[in-house]
Amino acid sequence: MEELMGTQKPVRRILAPEEAIAALERVVPGLAELRRQDKGVFDWRTAEEKLGTGLPSDFKALAEWYPAFELDDFLGVFTPWPGEEGEWAEARDEEARDSSYDADLRPPELVTTHLISWGESKEGDRFFWSVLGDDPEDWRVTVCSRNGPWWHYAGGVVQFLTELCDGVLEPWALPPVRPEVTGWGDGEGGWQVTV
Template sequence: MDDELVSTQTPRRRVTDPEEALALLERAVPGLTDLRRPVRAVIDWDGFEQGLGTGLPSDFKHLAEWYPVFDIGGFLVIRLPEPGEEGRTLKATRDCLAVLADAWLEPGLGLLAHPAPGGLLPWGESCDGDQFMWSATGLTPQDWVVTVASRGGAWWHYGGGVVQFLADYCTETLEPWGLPPIDLAVPPS
């Protein structure tokens, strides 16, 4: 299987404004705003991105500045750098990249791990071991799409950013190929 054979879901409209995307997510997840920081966090993005060897999408950075690490429905954990803990998050991301390269990516799959051009860069995981990543393709990180690898073997792309993906997943606007529906009765932690 190669990347052209991995199916893609495309939102009706790609939300590119980070504030609009975050508002969609906050409307989609009851109780999420209870976790919102009272003031925007200062995160060492220069150091974090330099350590990754790439910039990151603005919607993800905006989410991390307003929210600590959280999960949705006791299922999907979003890895966000915390102020002063950027090095720890960077190490965890590198560890996930190593596991991704060793255990998930099969020869001939057509998808490679970051830092390969267009490589996959993890940003979340489920309690069932599903992986949520960016495909670092396009001219800028704003062009990246979400790639999902379910433990059941389904690989697919979502043609939008992380925050819009989360909102669409929670509102069942997208088809959760290989993933269970999110139980929004479980409050974010």
Template sequence: MEELIGTQKPTHRVLDPGEAIAVLERAVPGLVALRRQEAAVFDWRAVEEEAGRALPSDFKSLAEWYPAFGLDDFLAVTLPWPGDEVAGAEAQGTRSERWSCDHPADLRPAELISTPLMTWGNSTEGDQFLWSVLGDDPEHWPITICSRNGAWWHYEGGMVQFLAELCDGALEPWALPPVKPEITGWAVEGGGWQQRA
């Protein structure tokens, strides 16, 4: 059985997706170079149908303005590509393969055995970044981190705010290395990945 080491809370919970993205852009200045000129249009109904539930608005807003990206050659933030929602989902496998945590329930901390977990990011070292699906309101799902060394922890803010606070040092990176606010790769049209030159 794995260990749940605790929960961190932001000083101020940012609920507005636009404000959360602005906080992330301040924390990771190089991100702005990837910002689209106009918000991309997604068939969110199709994405959410494939996911099996509604998704948090900060995640959707981030995907509308940015491609998937990597931070510090460590953390990959997985976002859908506009216009390729269904094909991208099919290429990544079934709903359970794409969105669900691949950590077996019997190896999770006792508090999380019956909690549905949805993946939104991962690290090059095997850490997983998830939402704990607690209730029907995705705006209040906590972020759950499953570290490669068996430590689990929660963050009681949104995914975008978590990224900002992880990069700017506002939260303690329990069981993770410090993450520099540096963009090291991003998704490009057609399913490729561009590394920073």
């Protein structure tokens, strides 16, 4: 069994998705260049049916405005593309069921927790939601470090990314993440990178 380091909490939890996205755009200035001109239209019901649960509103808003992207040539954030919600949900659920994250390797506190993957680092760190109850707004971000320790963040994904890039959040077992976009999905199954 791995170790659970603990839970970090934001000073003030941002509940409004647009406020959380605005904070992320302030901290990661290059992100605004990827913002869609019009909000993407998603079939969230299909994704949520495949996952068996709703999804947090901050994440849905992030996906509606942004393609999948990578921060600091390190952390990839997996947002679906419009029309590919079902495939995205299947891939996220498969990531969480990956054999290396089975109950034998989780901290005892997380053995029965349903995890849904939303990101991954190039170093093998995994980022999940811990599905706690019926309200996705109450879910924690759960980090599984490639170095072994697991930990939680008691806020939404967008606020987690903001505080991680801003240095407000202690990166426990992760390297510091610079606030720079180094790659993004192009909507045609490809990936663009900065030079």
